[in-house]
Amino acid sequence: MIEQLQAVNSMTNIISTRLTRRGFALGAIATTGLTAACGNGVGSSGASTIDARVDATLSQMRNLHPNTQTLVEKSTGMLVMPLVTEAGFIFGAGYGRGALRINGATVDYYSTVKANAGLQIGAQQYSHVLFFMTQDALSSFRRATGWTAGADIGYVIRDQGDTLATDTNTLTSPILAAIFGQAGLQVGATLEGSKYTRIIP
Numbered sequence: 001m002i003e004q005l006q007a008v009n010s011m012t013n014i015i016s017t018r019l020t021r022r023g024f025a026l027g028a029i030a031t032t033g034l035t036a037a038c039g040n041g042v043g044s045s046g047a048s049t050i051d052a053r054v055d056a057t058l059s060q061m062r063n064l065h066p067n068t069q070t071l072v073e074k075s076t077g078m079l080v081m082p083l084v085t086e087a088g089f090i091f092g093a094g095y096g097r098g099a100l101r102i103n104g105a106t107v108d109y110y111s112t113v114k115a116n117a118g119l120q121i122g123a124q125q126y127s128h129v130l131f132f133m134t135q136d137a138l139s140s141f142r143r144a145t146g147w148t149a150g151a152d153i154g155y156v157i158r159d160q161g162d163t164l165a166t167d168t169n170t171l172t173s174p175i176l177a178a179i180f181g182q183a184g185l186q187v188g189a190t191l192e193g194s195k196y197t198r199i200i201p
Helices: 002-038 046-064 068-074 135-143
Strands: 077-089 091-102 105-116 121-132 154-157 175-184 195-199
Touching: 046 068, 046 077, 046 091, 046 105, 046 121, 046 175, 068 121, 068 154, 068 175, 077 105, 077 135, 091 135, 121 135
Parallel strands: 154 175
Antiparallel strands: 077 091, 077 121, 091 105, 105 195, 121 175
């Protein structure tokens, strides 16, 4: 009888151990999958999606404003934001993702966040491109952990029916901006106060 009880206890311990190991293995697999899904997106389609949208945005800009090709050729780098969405009621906020391109190739990905205070009702969407016209301007942007657009940016397109600005003062600015494809109730998009941060999509 004692031997039978010992045999039963032994089998129970073996089954328990197997279940525990199996549970641990399944838990590890689930955790790994969850971490991969919620991690930095390596292996996901996030980067390729942004690149495809950047290509489409540059194509749209060239079609709408052919003179921007001169800026593309002269700039040391371009930050392309395919779609920024802003919405607000008294307080507004905007968000978008894009890519930094140097010599036609993507080198980094960025997000932009913008918060506005003051009376504003409505929403708008638009695309924009920042042209870095000097190496110093580009290097300063890339070194910053969070770069904020100031009032010193020169606008070549504001998408208010304006044509491309070509005056000497504008084209000698170290950073030029083109805003286009605007849609929504708000009018007169500006990049001042927008903060750009490097991301891994």
